[in-house]
Amino acid sequence: MITINGISKEFKEGITGKRVRALEGLELEIKKGEVFGFLGPNGAGKSTAIKILMNLIFPNSGTAQIGGRDVRDSEARRVVGYLPENPYFYDYLTTDELLWFGGRTAGMDSNSIRDRSDILINQVNLQSARKRPLRTYSKGMVQRAGLAMALIHDPEVVILDEPMSGLDPIGRKMVGDLLIELKGQGKTVFFSSHILNDIERFSDRAGIIIGGRLKRVDTLQNLLSGGKNLEDVFMREVALAEGVTAV
């Protein structure tokens, strides 16, 4: 469902234009109905990879497809729901209006938007705030409104960049429940996180990215085989990447 073929990305930094490599030859295939956790420390290249998938930035080399369509084609995003890290929306719009916008741009009619909005607003627990301007929302509420917007058109593929970031325990549970529900519905979920526990709880398969290079991709079962925990596996990869003897 999601294919990334040898993507590399460099950014120019500062006024000197020094080139910094953010991704190097990323190869990844995520199958339909799979929940894939993208794990890595801060600055590892998780968000860069996701932004390339969303066509927000362009790779220096390599290609990416979603549902068989090149990500540069806007139609590829018809089947995608996306939540960026720390989302920000229009100050004076309400959640209802935000969902209307999300639904209309995905080609939904007014009745379908209304029905789906009711379900999602209930799910993200924003019933009492749905007609309030988004500028009055807390960070967690904005995150939840963003999740509802990502899911308004019932997408086949859900891409979430650090979906638990900035949420309180109740919000984290709500996102966790949503991930489980999406998995149950057979959706393809690609989410990034630097929180080991989230990857361990929700993913079928996980990829560990460090310094722009994908170090390991495997099923959770294989990653944790022999009684290992994800922290050990992750720290080992970090140590190997830094050229230190495994801990």
Added chain:
Amino acid sequence: MTTFWPIALITFKEGIRNRAIYGIALVALMLFGATALIATMVPREVGKVAVDMALSTISFAGLLIVLFVGINLMAKDLDKRTIYTVLARPISRSQYIIGKFLGMILLITVTMALLSLLAITAIIILKNIHAGYFTRFSWQAIILADGLTVLMLIMLSAISFLFASFTSSSFITLVLTIITYIIGQSLSGVKALLEAPSYEIGFNVSPMTIKLVTAVYYLFPNLSLFDIKLQAAHALPISPSFVLWTVLYGIVYIVLSITLAAIIFRRKEFP
């Protein structure tokens, strides 16, 4: 249109609910009040002063809306990264720019229509009180002047979109738009001065300077063309061909600015 409309509508809603709009409306109301006071201080010229001041107020308030609400509508998407979630929808970047601009046109048109209504009310009240001083008066000229002001504001907004497509912050877009406005309003006057015979202006202008000013004249929009407040205040005849060419000039400039903005935007990255 199905793709442009949702973007245009949220842009309009976000703009019209902005608190700055209420501030600008308040300033405009005060200026319309001042129009009534000042116009009556100029005996025999009440009509001319009233029309000139009312049209100037509309133009000034519209300019504030374009600079402080309009630019924010586009630039905030980039500054605050709201654009991530907007471009995540199945819309192209050109559709985003055009939808956003249509929303801006809607905002300018609606706010200017409301302001014009206030201006017309102020003029009608003064006309009823001082009917004798409104002998040379033309509603047609007033509406024409108002329409050209709206077109000028839409044009300035299109230029601000062009700047927003390649600058990295709303502040730079604001500064560039203000500079363009100042140049656009004064350039034809400067060009006329430099091209006048040296015995009339009292100094020699090098051919290089004239060439430079001419180049800048064609590059920047000639916004002073759209300012016919004086003709409207004095109810002077306005040639239909002038209006036609000015409207055409404005539309061509808008289309070029938005097309260029869309082309640049297609290549822009949002890291």
